[in-house]
Amino acid sequence: MVTEQMLPETLRTMIGLPDSVLGQAIAAFIAAFLVGNVMLAYTGVAGPWAKRKITAAFTDRIAVDRIGPFGLLIIVADAVRLLAKELIIPENADRPAYDLAPVVVAGSAMLGFAVIPMGGLGPLNIQLADPESGLVYVFAVASIATLGLTMAGYASSNKYSMLGALRAIAQNLAYEIPLVLTGASVVLFTQSLQMSEIVAVQQETLVTIAGFSIPSWFAFVNPFAFALFMVANLAEVGRNPFDIPEAPTEIVAGYQTEYSSVYFVLIYLGEFLHIFLGGAIIATLFLGGAAGPGPESIGFLWFTAKIWGVFLFTQWARSAVPRVRIDQLIEIGWKGMLVLSFANLLLTALLVGVIA
Structure with missing residues (x-):
């Protein structure tokens, strides 16, 4: 079992806090604050700036380039613009559900990062906690977002919003089961739900070709499961062809x-936080976590590159893949993804049984 020191423990030692309940709580708060702000910074860059730049590159257009170098100050401009707008509450809104929904959507993603092993950054191991049921935890808290979307749609007193909420429920039911089943196939290989242990198993060498070692990342060991997980993740984060709950051309914004x-x-923040959380889960389960060339002290940089790579894939899908109809989405999920994920789980179990 992997027993690296977690970030809160390292910070408590560095700061000189006492080894008491209060000292541990303060260190944990500081560590969570730092990790949370890094993820928020990624989201702040991704939403107002990177999303527009990537989409423009894919569609041969010019993106933001007028405000600051490379248009980067659009991040500040958008923040000021959106926060300065009047907060309009629908007359028949069901409060406090209407008020709590945005917090639930964003907060559920932030909770998921608590157990993700993000690798080393100098002397620090960027991971807040490492419970033995880490994979179950991250799937559980990520799914809370569905509750937030349902609350938002129901409480808004708007038929388009309600349609979006119903679509979100149908979509997450259809694709969350394949997502979990595909993740379970990784657990069969590792025999552990602990996130750090899943990463550790992938550090071994799968095969050596002409002196070049290919690591045993599960994307190489089981590329079929990796492809299934990537597709199911697109549905979970609401990216094309599965952006049905928003569907701007059909139900305004759901x-x-x-x-x-x-x-x-x-x-909006919660939407992009979930994209990065999905990227973090994919990097952990299939791409070796923070593994990469060079010393372990720069592992966090490799982890960052991997989650941004997943973000790039989601934006490519948004620009290149047309949206499916709601009936097609349900059929793909229940008749396609579910069957394929069960087949993958069965084949993985047979393979692991033969190897064992």
Whole structure:
């Protein structure tokens, strides 16, 4: 079992806090604050700037380039613009569900990063906690976002919002089961739900070709499972061809139609946080976590590159893949992805049984 020192323990020692409940709580708060702000910074860059730049590159257009170098100050401009807008509450909104929904959407993603092993950065091991049931935990808290979308759609007193909420429920039911089943196939290989242990198993060499060692990342060991997980993740984060809950050309913006100002910012923030959380889960389960060339002290940089790579894939899908109809989405999920994920789980179990 992997027993590296977690970030809160390292910070407590560095700061000189006492080894008491209060000292551990303060260190844990500081560590969570630092990790949370890094993820928020990634989201701040991805939403207002990177998303527009990537989409423009894919569609042969010119993106933001007028505000600051490379248009980077659009991040500040958008933040000021959105937060300065008037917060308009629908007359018949069901509060406090309407008020809590944006917090639930964003908060569920932030909770997921608590158990993700993000690798080393100098002397620090960037991981807040490492429970033995880490994979179950991250799937559980990520799924809470569905509750937030349902609350937002129901409480908005808007038919388009309600349609978006119902679509979100149907979509997550259809694709979360294949997502979990595909993740379970990785657990069969590792015999552990602990996130650090899943990463550790992938550090071994799968094969050596002409002196070049290919690591036993599960993307190489089981590329079929990797492809299934990537597709299911697109549905979980609401990216094309599975952006049905928003569907701007059909239901305006779905569950978020009636949200403005800081509430809209929180929902928008939650959307991109879930994309990065999905990338973090994919990097952990299939891409060796923070593994990469060079010393372990720069592992966090490799981990960052991998989650941004997943973000790039989601934006490519958004620009290149047309949206499916709601009936097609359900059929793909229940008749396609579910069957394939069960087949993958069965074949993995047979393979592991033969090897064992």
